[in-house]
Amino acid sequence: EAQVTQNPRYLITVTGKKLTVTCSQNMNHEYMSWYRQDPGLGLRQIYYSMNVEVTDKGDVPEGYKVSRKEKRNFPLILESPSPNQTSLYFCASSSDRGLNSPLHFGNGTRLTVT
Amino acid sequence: EDQVTQSPEALRLQEGESSSLNCSYTVSGLRGLFWYRQDPGKGPEFLFTLYSAGEEKEKERLKATLTKKESFLHITAPKPEDSATYLCAVQAKGNTPLVFGKGTRLSVIA
Numbered sequence A: 001e002a003q004v005t006q007n008p009r010y011l012i013t014v015t016g017k018k019l020t021v022t023c024s025q026n027m028n029h030e031y032m033s034w035y036r037q038d039p040g041l042g043l044r045q046i047y048y049s050m051n052v053e054v055t056d057k058g059d060v061p062e063g064y065k066v067s068r069k070e071k072r073n074f075p076l077i078l079e080s081p082s083p084n085q086t087s088l089y090f091c092a093s094s095s096d097r098g099l100n101s102p103l104h105f106g107n108g109t110r111l112t113v114t
Numbered sequence B: 001e002d003q004v005t006q007s008p009e010a011l012r013l014q015e016g017e018s019s020s021l022n023c024s025y026t027v028s029g030l031r032g033l034f035w036y037r038q039d040p041g042k043g044p045e046f047l048f049t050l051y052s053a054g055e056e057k058e059k060e061r062l063k064a065t066l067t068k069k070e071s072f073l074h075i076t077a078p079k080p081e082d083s084a085t086y087l088c089a090v091q092a093k094g095n096t097p098l099v100f101g102k103g104t105r106l107s108v109i110a
Helices: none
Strands: A004-007 A010-013 A019-025 A031-038 A042-051 A054-057 A076-078 A087-094 A109-113 B003-007 B010-014 B019-026 B030-038 B045-050 B056-059 B062-066 B070-075 B084-092 B104-109
Touching: A004 A087, A010 A019, A019 A031, A019 A087, A019 A109, A042 B084, B003 B084, B010 B019, B019 B030, B019 B084, B030 B070, B045 B056, B045 B062, B070 B084
Parallel strands: A010 A109, B010 B104
Antiparallel strands: A004 A019, A019 A076, A031 A042, A031 A087, A042 A054, A087 A109, B003 B019, B019 B070, B030 B045, B030 B084, B056 B062, B062 B070, B084 B104
């Protein structure tokens, strides 16, 4: 089954404790992206990657890092999480940035930073 | 700056009561407008892509239309299983990310 898999689904951590949210897709997609979704603000892009070893900032990249060492994986790294990074995070992938083919989203990671 | 505004924020319908959701957009050159459906606890699921004014697409009880300033998602004779949040997003020309609206939360009551 074609899918985007994120782990973990739920994560509670404390301020400053480094964490990684994993994302993997099995569709051989070149394009992958991370979003955060907050009430009243909608989905906002954090980082995206057009291909292996190619990453770029989205609208809200501060406090986040990503890497794309393999085509299928695109982990999101929070080096020093803060409470304002409490949010619902989604990873997405597409064969062409979601223009001529749709974005496929994972089921989300709900992060709470205390 | 590219902007997407969806209205209403929430909509409550009786089963069978048709209605429309609105997505107004401001973008410097539209490449595509997208509709997604999001169920609670899940990621958005793709519904439609529209590329130019006048274009229409249909899927079951849903029909999406596009003008130069807005898109409508028409829901005909909705059922309770159509309850979800519907998201609109636009892709501008050039190397810019998708811009999402805040969504319309639809509840269909049996």
